[in-house]
Amino acid sequence: MKMASFHSTKLLSFLLILLHSGAAFSAIVKTLPGYSGELPFTLETGYISVGNIEFFYYFVESESNPGADPLLLHLNGGPGCSGLNGFFYQIGPLKFNITNYTGGLPQLLYEPNTWSKTANLIFLDFPVGAGFSYATTTDAWSTTDVESAEHAHYFLRNWLTEHPDFQTNPVYISTDSYAGIHGPIIAQYILEGNTAGLDPVVNLKGLSLSCPHTDTVIEANAKIPFAHRLALISDEIYESAVESCNGIYTNIDPANTACVEAIAAIDECTQLISIQNVLDPNCAFLSPQAQELKAGRYLRGNNKNNILLSPRTRSDHDLYCHNFAYLLSPIWGNYKSVQEALNVREGTVSEFFRCNISLSYTVDVDSVIPYHQNLTNKGLQLLVFSGDHDMVMPHNGIEKWIGSLDLTVDTDWRPWFSDSGQVAGYTVKYTNSGYRLTYATLKGSGHSPAEYNREDCYTMFHRWIHYYPI
Numbered sequence: 001m002k003m004a005s006f007h008s009t010k011l012l013s014f015l016l017i018l019l020h021s022g023a024a025f026s027a028i029v030k031t032l033p034g035y036s037g038e039l040p041f042t043l044e045t046g047y048i049s050v051g052n053i054e055f056f057y058y059f060v061e062s063e064s065n066p067g068a069d070p071l072l073l074h075l076n077g078g079p080g081c082s083g084l085n086g087f088f089y090q091i092g093p094l095k096f097n098i099t100n101y102t103g104g105l106p107q108l109l110y111e112p113n114t115w116s117k118t119a120n121l122i123f124l125d126f127p128v129g130a131g132f133s134y135a136t137t138t139d140a141w142s143t144t145d146v147e148s149a150e151h152a153h154y155f156l157r158n159w160l161t162e163h164p165d166f167q168t169n170p171v172y173i174s175t176d177s178y179a180g181i182h183g184p185i186i187a188q189y190i191l192e193g194n195t196a197g198l199d200p201v202v203n204l205k206g207l208s209l210s211c212p213h214t215d216t217v218i219e220a221n222a223k224i225p226f227a228h229r230l231a232l233i234s235d236e237i238y239e240s241a242v243e244s245c246n247g248i249y250t251n252i253d254p255a256n257t258a259c260v261e262a263i264a265a266i267d268e269c270t271q272l273i274s275i276q277n278v279l280d281p282n283c284a285f286l287s288p289q290a291q292e293l294k295a296g297r298y299l300r301g302n303n304k305n306n307i308l309l310s311p312r313t314r315s316d317h318d319l320y321c322h323n324f325a326y327l328l329s330p331i332w333g334n335y336k337s338v339q340e341a342l343n344v345r346e347g348t349v350s351e352f353f354r355c356n357i358s359l360s361y362t363v364d365v366d367s368v369i370p371y372h373q374n375l376t377n378k379g380l381q382l383l384v385f386s387g388d389h390d391m392v393m394p395h396n397g398i399e400k401w402i403g404s405l406d407l408t409v410d411t412d413w414r415p416w417f418s419d420s421g422q423v424a425g426y427t428v429k430y431t432n433s434g435y436r437l438t439y440a441t442l443k444g445s446g447h448s449p450a451e452y453n454r455e456d457c458y459t460m461f462h463r464w465i466h467y468y469p470i
Contacts, residue, residue, distance in 0.1 A: 035107075041063055058342075070169060077180070090451055124155065127361065132339075173190075205381055207380065276392060381464075390447040
């Protein structure tokens with residue numbers, strides 16, 4: 001896939017999108033069902049039109065200095081996960097109270113390690129079909145990796161047009177998981193749009209990439225050495241795979257029986273492991289997909305006969321399942337009172353899903369390493385971080401594509417420490433003529449790191465965004 005170029009056709013396309021964009025809508029949300037009292041932060045929700053798409057967003061104003069603090073556009077993966085995924089589970093100011101949940105409306109708690117303590121956050125229901133974002137024409141429901149990145153770029157410029165007070169703030173693109181594909185493409189569109197004279201100028205300073213999907217082949221090949229490093233497979237099995245498969249574990253030739261057998265042995269060893277975090281129990285009955293939807297419908301009706309999710313105590317096995325909290329967002333998001341409080345347009349979305357797995361979406365980018373290489377001479381600041389027990393996007397795969405950028409090591413690999421003085425992970429910093437890439441691992445964390453360790457993730461982000469060493 002060649003990198004897109006913002007030539008005259010793209011500029012014309014952008015101008016046409018502006019001409020066909022509807023009126024934006026926004027409103028301040030003072031209270032939310034499930035939260036006791038007024039929200040202790042400023043929350044705005046609304047729609048920004050991009051052509052025939054109405055993108056729904058959640059804007060959390062910085063609790064520090066909103067006029068000067070960075071503005072982060074945060075995009076979740078999937079593709080198809082709502083901005084509420086980042087809002088509730090990763091870097092936002094609220095979380096669900098999962099202690100002794102027995103059904104009905106979930107209760108909300110303030111999250112003290114929210115990134116909004118030091119940054120303005122836009123959580124976007126992205127791409128079209130995610131969360132409460134919707135299309136006004138049939139054709140507009142279908143999208144691709146590149147098209148979605150264009151949409152996000154247009155969304156940001158349109159949002160800044162509607163919020164002129166933030167046009168001079170430093171802007172960062174923040175992504176999680178699959179949205180790592182979109183981040184560098186969006187950055188390129190922004191920079192080329194600025195050069196082309198698009199208004200308003202986006203004051204792009206960098207990207208924050210959490211366990212980013214970047215290169216499909218590298219990530220797939222990284223999983224087997226990752227499993228070996230963590231003693232999930234034996235030396236003998238691993239060496240057999242390396243020798244028979246020549247270190248390439250994708251698109252295996254069926255005639256290579258030795259490689260096929262080695263991969264089968266590895267699959268047998270790892271198929272019952274939680275790939276989100278290999279230290280977690282494998283809670284297949286709480287998958288974030290079909291079972292999440294079924295369980296959500298049960299609990300909205302407070303069905304106490306549900307065998308999976310009947311009332312439990314905190315010590316019971318199922319509440320240790322990482323995905324349990326995922327079940328609460330579609331329950332909460334489908335209450336009429338919640339949608340009214342969020343100012344969702346009635347009748348535009350038939351049912352809210354944390355992650356919509358039925359998008360009309362086409363994958364058209366397998367690697368964004370060329371985009372990253374192109375950005376290394378743009379003076380941007382990047383934070384790339386991963387959980388060291390994440391088998392979805394293994395850290396060794398992330399380290400490999402970073403290595404392919406041929407950057408200069410500025411600070412060698414070393415431990416970094418939490419505010420309590422404990423080793424929180426490991427970090428290395430690279431530079432290239434004003435470009436700075438900081439890579440960090442989160443010790444013991446899975447996919448995604450902020451879902452496992454909000455405190456250390458916030459500490460890491462706060463130091464990085466203010467140019468302090470991690």
